[in-house]
Amino acid sequence: MSTSVRETNVFERARCEFRVLDRTTYLDVAGRAPMAESVHQAMLDYLEVCRTRGADKAEWSARVERLRARTAAFLGADAAEIAFMKNTSDGLNSVGAALQLGPGDSVLLSPEFEHANNVYPWVHLRDQGVAVRTIPLGPEGSVRPHDVAAVIDKSTRLVTLSAVSSWTGARPDLAAIADVCHEHGAFFLVDGAQALGVVDVDVHRDRIDALAAATQKGLLGMYGLGVLYCRAEWFDRLRPPFLSVAGVDRVGLHESDLGDFENATALDSAARFEVGNHNFAGLFALEASLSLLAETGTAAVERHVLDLADELTTALTDAGIPPSLHRAQSGIVSFAVPDPESLVGRLAAEEVRVSARRGTVRASLHLYNNRSDIERLINLL
Structure with a gap:
C-alpha cells in the first residue's frame, strides 16, 4: 500500500x-x-446570515436535506438511513433505547477495547434486567469474529463495537462480525467516531445495522454534531426514545401546526431519531469538510x-x-x-x-x- x-x-x-x-x-x-480554512469560511458565512438577516431557515433546511443525501453517499448508505444527532453518545444511546431491551436480554461489548461512552449506555441498562457480557480481546488487543461467536447466544439482542479503537488503533473485521451477529439475530451497533473520514467505511458493504459518530474528529467538523446511520429494515422495529415535530410524518404542515397529534406516527426513516431544530452551524461545517475529504x-x-x-x-x-x-x-x-x-x-x-x-x-x-x-x-x- x-x-x-x-x-x-x-x-x-x-x-x-x-x-x-x-x-x-x-x-x-x-x-x-x-x-x-474552508470550514472556517462556512462558519463565517453562517454567522453573517445570522448577523444580517437573523436566519434563513427554509434555505437552511433544504441544505440539510441535500447534506443528508451527501452524508449517506459518503457512508455507502441511503439518504433515508441518515439522522443528524448531537454527538456519538447521543446516537448510541438513542439506538439502545429504541431497541427496548429488558429482562432476559443481553448486550455484548469489550470494555478494554471501547471508549467509555460505548460502555456507560449499556451498564445503565442493568437495572432494567439487561445482562452486559464481555467479548474477550484477541492477542493484538482487537476483537475477532470468533471472539464474538464464542460468547454470543440466543439472549443476545445487541453487539456493539468500535470500528477503530480510540486508544490502540486496532480495527476489527466489521463485516465478518456482522455476519456472526446476524446468524444469531443480534443487532450490530458500531461506534464510528475514530473511523469516519480517516479509514474507508461502507455500512452496506459491512452489513452494519447502525453506526454513530461525531463530526469533530476524522470528519474534520465541529463539536455538537453527530451522524447516525440506521439500516432501513430496522425502522419499524425501533421506537424512538423521544418524539418531536422533527421526527413525525407531517407532510404539508408548518412546524407550528398541531396536526392530527392523536394519530402521529414516526417518520419511516432514521430522521425519526431527530429532536427539534438542527444544529445548522455544525451541519454547514460538515458540508465544507465533506467537500475537502471528497477532493482526495x-x-x-x-x-x-x-x-x-x-x-x-x-x-x-x-x-x-x-x-x-x-x-x-x-x-x-x-x-x-x-x-x-x-x-x-x-x-x-x-x-x-x-x-x-x-x-x-x-x-x-x-x-x-x-x-x-x-x-x-x-x-x-
Missing part, C-alpha cells in the same frame, strides 16, 4: 488548508480535528494515513519504543513510555500535539499530515 505522486500533491494542497500546521505538528485528530477520496486518505502510521510504527520500534500494535491498522499509533502525561506536556512545549490515553501516548494522523511530522516526533522522542 503506497500513496502515488498525484495523491501526494493532493494531500500537500489539503495541508495548506490547516493554519495550525504553520506552528504545530498536529498529531491528535483522534482527540479533536484542527479547523480547515476516503480510499486515498486511508492509504495515505496507513503509510504514515506504518512509518511511525517502524520508527518507534527501531528507537526501542514499543508501539501497541506491531503493524498499523488505522491512523492511530500508541506507544508506552514511563510517564506519558509528562511526555505529552514536554512535546506540547515543542509545539507537537499528541494525547495520553490509558497509560500510553497516542499519535493520530489524517490527510494533512506528512512524513516531516513523523520525523519531527521521532527526533524529539
Whole structure:
C-alpha cells in the first residue's frame, strides 16, 4: 500500500488548508480535528446570515436535506438511513433505547477495547434486567469474529463495537462480525467516531445495522454534531426514545401546526431519531469538510494515513519504543513510555500535539499530515 505522486500533491494542497500546521505538528485528530480554512469560511458565512438577516431557515433546511443525501453517499448508505444527532453518545444511546431491551436480554461489548461512552449506555441498562457480557480481546488487543461467536447466544439482542479503537488503533473485521451477529439475530451497533473520514467505511458493504459518530474528529467538523446511520429494515422495529415535530410524518404542515397529534406516527426513516431544530452551524461545517475529504477520496486518505502510521510504527520500534500494535491498522499509533502525561506536556512545549490515553501516548494522523511530522516526533522522542 503506497500513496502515488498525484495523491501526494493532493494531500500537500489539503495541508495548506490547516493554519495550525504553520506552528504545530498536529498529531491528535483522534482527540479533536484542527479547523480547515474552508470550514472556517462556512462558519463565517453562517454567522453573517445570522448577523444580517437573523436566519434563513427554509434555505437552511433544504441544505440539510441535500447534506443528508451527501452524508449517506459518503457512508455507502441511503439518504433515508441518515439522522443528524448531537454527538456519538447521543446516537448510541438513542439506538439502545429504541431497541427496548429488558429482562432476559443481553448486550455484548469489550470494555478494554471501547471508549467509555460505548460502555456507560449499556451498564445503565442493568437495572432494567439487561445482562452486559464481555467479548474477550484477541492477542493484538482487537476483537475477532470468533471472539464474538464464542460468547454470543440466543439472549443476545445487541453487539456493539468500535470500528477503530480510540486508544490502540486496532480495527476489527466489521463485516465478518456482522455476519456472526446476524446468524444469531443480534443487532450490530458500531461506534464510528475514530473511523469516519480517516479509514474507508461502507455500512452496506459491512452489513452494519447502525453506526454513530461525531463530526469533530476524522470528519474534520465541529463539536455538537453527530451522524447516525440506521439500516432501513430496522425502522419499524425501533421506537424512538423521544418524539418531536422533527421526527413525525407531517407532510404539508408548518412546524407550528398541531396536526392530527392523536394519530402521529414516526417518520419511516432514521430522521425519526431527530429532536427539534438542527444544529445548522455544525451541519454547514460538515458540508465544507465533506467537500475537502471528497477532493482526495476516503480510499486515498486511508492509504495515505496507513503509510504514515506504518512509518511511525517502524520508527518507534527501531528507537526501542514499543508501539501497541506491531503493524498499523488505522491512523492511530500508541506507544508506552514511563510517564506519558509528562511526555505529552514536554512535546506540547515543542509545539507537537499528541494525547495520553490509558497509560500510553497516542499519535493520530489524517490527510494533512506528512512524513516531516513523523520525523519531527521521532527526533524529539
